Amino acid sequence: MSTQSVANLQSEVSRLRHELQTLKVEDQVPAAGDTITIADYLLERLTQLGVTQLFGVPGDFNLGFLDYVESHSKVEWVGNCNELNAAYAADGYARVKEGSIGALLTTFGVGELSATNGIAGAFSEHVPVLHIAGVPSTSQQKSKPMLHHTLGDGRFDAYYKASQQFTISQASLTDAASAGAEIDRVLTDCVVSARPVYLMLPTDLVHEKIPAKRLRTPLNREPPANDPESEEFVLDEIMKLVGQADEDIIILVDACAGRHNVKAELAELVRKTGFPVYAAPMGKSVVPETYERYGGIYVGSISRPEVREKVENAKLILSIGGLKSDFNTGNFTYHIPVQRTIELHSDHTRIQFAAYHGIGMKHLLPKLTARLQPLHEGARQLVVPKFDAPVPTEDNQIISQAWLWPRVAQFFRSNDVIVTETGTSSFGMLDVPLPDGAVYVSQILWGSIGWTVGSTLGAALAARELGLGRTLLFVGDGSIQLTVQELSTMIRLGVKPIIFLLNNSGYTIERYLHGYNAHYNDISNWRWTSLLSTLGGVEGTNCQSHIVKTKDELDALLKNEAFAKADKIQLVEMIMEKHDAPKGLKVQAELSGKTNKG
Structure with a gap:
């Protein structure tokens, strides 16, 4: 047998041993009445994993479970504007709160499919997220009535099958006897694989009682041992x-x-x-x-x-x-x-x-x-180039891409959480150094525009829990329009990110990929500095908006101590050139354009 074959066999043995360790419980009979509802069992497992925020949108098939969430002492219900944003927020939460996972709750069909893009992105980028779908009762799944949120053809497993494409592990709870083991299995897979998992929670099983003794044995978070x-x-x-x-x-x-x-x-x-x-x-x-x-x-x-x-x-x-x-x-x-x-x-x-x-x-x-x-x-004798980014001297007041990123890098502090949107922001940030303890959050592989707004909500909540610094979002005017509603959730929950909005009249990365002057890359120019007050904020009290059109105006704002303190949510509209872009983005777009042409 070859060395490779031996390694593969030993890997499988290690995996199975690890699974048995995960399922092992103490040899102890629980005291009389030592039971717990399946809903509370799941919430206690999330608590053990360090989860304190549950993202999502209420729907009739998850409301019974939400009653347990509302009365839980450690897990808080966030409540998002839509399920896509909830998935993005769970992703951002998990990225910043390392060692924990993100969690979101949706309703059957219409809710879970809305979240799928966010779950797929977490799968693509190795982010551990639990997607709980509140689903019809076990009896309804068997009798298959033409319920709302179904496809009308009796396929109650269609969404489960869809989830298999975007999650590493899935469980459809069918009875109380196996519920605890199934919950533990998918949560272990989530943590060890650093990938999303999917859990169907029927309305009738939410209240079912199961033995609580499994909770005494923490989930095994360690990957399988090497042979x-x-x-x-x-x-x-x-x-x-x-x-x-x-x-x-x-x-x-x-x-x-x-x-x-x-x-x-x-x-x-x-x-x-x-x-x-x-x-x-x-x-x-x-x-x-x-x-x-x-x-x-x-x-x-x-x-x-x-x-x-x-x-x-x-x-x-x-x-x-x-x-x-x-x-x-x-x-x-x-x-x-x-x-x-x-x-x-x-x-x-x-x-x-x-x-x-x-x-x-x-x-x-x-x-x-x-x-x-x-x-x-x-x-130690090997020479390492110095990684720095001096602010260039330019003979104009235009806020250029070449000037912007080195300048904002001087604004960063230790332990800041810095979120950049796909395209201009993520390319612009690559060649500027971040301070000690800074957490950088971006989505380069999946690249779903608008992801950062929901992700910033999750990242800011995690940063607040961990005692990190400010949360700073850099997003384009095109991208923010996809998910802007989640700014209202930030205001409601009292998180205080600074949102640097690059107003460059549309989809800059798309212009460089294709359609440099095409109208399909244009967008409506919103009244950006009215957004926070429109979405529930009170200017000067719990939010503040700014507009800067020149280098000097942005420089003065970045030097302003009250602004830098970040004691309220703030939005900075930066007026920039329509066709300006970081050098790296221009080169990448040129290479991608050649590839796309075949």
């Missing part, structure tokens, strides 16, 4: 390549290093080895960007020349949690030969052309760090 022999073989293979590289090694960090809970292990690797560190766009802020051995963002041919030279000429690249999508790689312009690459992922390791399934980075990284630490002195 010791296979892991040792993998470490030996890695060290062979390390030896051949003469210590000319760089670390390339990507999204899954953050999503799959290896930040601590990665930090040890970085600190104890001293190898130069770079990040892909989706890995921005996973490693502190003030770290002296951090060199900036590598995004293929779009990279800064000095970054591209260091990464592509290294003799060995240690890739941690890579997601090689088009926008994350400069339209697949990585110039890193497979022969010089080692990839560490959550559930496998790839060394050159060989893949070792079941050897995950969570348990592998500490052992690899121990082996690499003796190379510390040599690694």
